[in-house]
Each structure stands twice: as structure tokens, then as C-alpha cells.
Amino acid sequence: MKTKRNLIQICLLAAVLLPAFTSEAATFVVTNTVDGGTGSLRQLVAGAAPGDTITFATNLSGSTLTLISGQLPLNNSVTLDASALPGGVQIRGQGFSRLFNVGGSATVVLSSLTLTNGNDQFDNLGGGGIYNAGNLT
Numbered sequence: 362m363k364t365k366r367n368l369i370q371i372c373l374l375a376a377v378l379l380p381a382f383t384s385e386a387a388t389f390v391v392t393n394t395v396d397g398g399t400g401s402l403r404q405l406v407a408g409a410a411p412g413d414t415i416t417f418a419t420n421l422s423g424s425t426l427t428l429i430s431g432q433l434p435l436n437n438s439v440t441l442d443a444s445a446l447p448g449g450v451q452i453r454g455q456g457f458s459r460l461f462n463v464g465g466s467a468t469v470v471l472s473s474l475t476l477t478n479g480n481d482q483f484d485n486l487g488g489g490g491i492y493n494a495g496n497l498t
Contacts, residue, residue, distance in 0.1 A: 387414030423448025436464035467495035
């Protein structure tokens with residue numbers, strides 16, 4: 362009887378704690394073209410968890426997001442998706458660093474983004490627009 366009670370207690374504890382250890386992928390929306398701060402692509406990429414999707418507000422259709430603080434590291438599996446925007450989104454470097462660095466364990470999906478003016482002048486690993494050590498679609 363004691364074993365049965367312990368088993369029930371363990372099952373109840375697992376039912377309470379399990380949701381704390383699992384998370385569902387979330388979708389976040391870039392709301393401005395600024396390279397940093399609330400609503401920026403840089404801020405959302407930095408806070409993205411594996412499986413998250415980052416989209417772009419409709420008013421950003423056809424806009425250019427200029428990266429002035431260097432490349433964006435994509436170390437978690439994430440999707441950057443501008444496919445809902447008729448004009449897409451342009452991610453532009455300033456010619457002094459690449460745009461994205463995809464980490465070795467990351468699976469990254471880029472959709473409806475135009476990448477321009479990236480440069481690999483610092484580490485000579487290649488990839489003026491993207492250095493891909495992971496899986497990129």
C-alpha cells in the first residue's frame with residue numbers, strides 16, 4: 362500500500378513539474394527598423410528560444426533594417442519570416458561585417474528577406490551575408 366501511495370505522489374509531482382520544463386515555440390514581431398532595443402530584430406534574435414519564429418509588422422513591408430552593431434548571431438533554431446509582407450524586408454549591413462552567423466547546433470529558416478552589403482573583413486571565415494556553421498534554409 363505504501364508503494365502505491367508513493368507512486369501516486371510521484372505521478373502527481375511529475376504532473377505539476379513537467380509543464381515548467383517544457384515550452385512551446387513562440388512567435389515574436391519586429392516592430393521597427395532600429396538596430397537594438399524593444400521591438401528590434403536584434404533584441405528579438407537575442408531573446409529567441411529554440412523553435413521560435415520572428416515575423417515583421419505589416420508596416421515594415423519593403424523596409425530596410427540596417428545593422429549598425431555588427432552581425433546577428435543565430436545560435437538557436439529559429440525562423441525569420443517576412444513572407445506575409447508583399448514587399449518583404451531588406452537586412453542591410455554597413456559593409457564592415459556579415460549579417461548573420463548561424464551557430465553549429467542551429468537550424469535556421471530565412472524567408473522573404475533580402476540580404477545586402479555584408480562583408481567578412483574581420484575573421485576571414487567567409488560569408489559576407491551569412492556564415493553558416495549550422496543548418497540553413
